[in-house]
Amino acid sequence: MTVLGISGSLRRDSYNTKLLRAAEELLPASAALEIWDDLRAVPPFDEDDEPGTAVVESLREAVARADVLLFATPEYNASVPGQLKNAVDWLSRPVATSVLRGKPALVVGASTGAFGAVWAQAELRKVLATAGARVVEAEVAVGHAPAKFDEGGALRDEEIEDQLREALEVLTVEAPFSLVA
Numbered sequence: 173m174t175v176l177g178i179s180g181s182l183r184r185d186s187y188n189t190k191l192l193r194a195a196e197e198l199l200p201a202s203a204a205l206e207i208w209d210d211l212r213a214v215p216p217f218d219e220d221d222e223p224g225t226a227v228v229e230s231l232r233e234a235v236a237r238a239d240v241l242l243f244a245t246p247e248y249n250a251s252v253p254g255q256l257k258n259a260v261d262w263l264s265r266p267v268a269t270s271v272l273r274g275k276p277a278l279v280v281g282a283s284t285g286a287f288g289a290v291w292a293q294a295e296l297r298k299v300l301a302t303a304g305a306r307v308v309e310a311e312v313a314v315g316h317a318p319a320k321f322d323e324g325g326a327l328r329d330e331e332i333e334d335q336l337r338e339a340l341e342v343l344t345v346e347a348p349f350s351l352v353a
């Protein structure tokens with residue numbers, strides 16, 4: 173079982189990317205995480221450029237190959253970072269054969285503020301569901317992120333680890349085999 177992880181942050185020391193790395197440690201033994209880290213190279217969506225560049229195609233192929241998807245999103249001004257939304261817009265096309273259609277997806281998020289990017293997470297879930305993904309009903313919100321990761325970047329919060337482990341179990345064990353994720 174392949175889990176494709178996409179962080180919505182381009183930042184080198186991103187807490188959301190660290191959250192994906194933490195997820196890698198907490199996955200059931202039957203699952204392996206592959207992180208897609210070329211988000212910066214995705215061009216702005218333009219219908220005139222469809223089906224898109226080689227990077228867009230490699231993203232499409234990575235999503236198609238994966239059994240399930242794991243998104244870790246920051247919150248920018250109460251919403252999804254533009255570059256991540258842009259990538260999902262590419263993935264949502266062509267509508268009838270989108271690689272997102274029917275794909276189980278879990279959304280988690282980290283922010284430096286108190287709430288753990290819950291608004292961005294909610295918006296990303298809406299966008300993914302609109303594109304046909306089967307969005308898992310689970311939320312992991314890492315607020316005050318600088319206090320939750322140690323200097324080496326490892327997650328150091330047992331409660332969040334438990335939530336993440338549980339959500340990953342739903343994503344990898346239940347969602348792929350249920351009709352309604």
Ligand SMILES: Cc1cc2nc3c(=O)[nH]c(=O)nc-3n(C[C@H](O)[C@H](O)[C@H](O)COP(=O)(O)O)c2cc1C
Nearest residue numbers: 181183186187188189246247248249250283284285
């Ligand atoms: C343009 C911008 C807008 C932001 N808006 C929000 C926001 O609406 N809510 C929030 O909780 N944090 C907000 N933040 C702070 C982010 O939570 C913080 O930068 C976080 O570390 C980003 O995630 P990353 O570490 O994965 O890059 C914003 C940061 C930036 C750069």
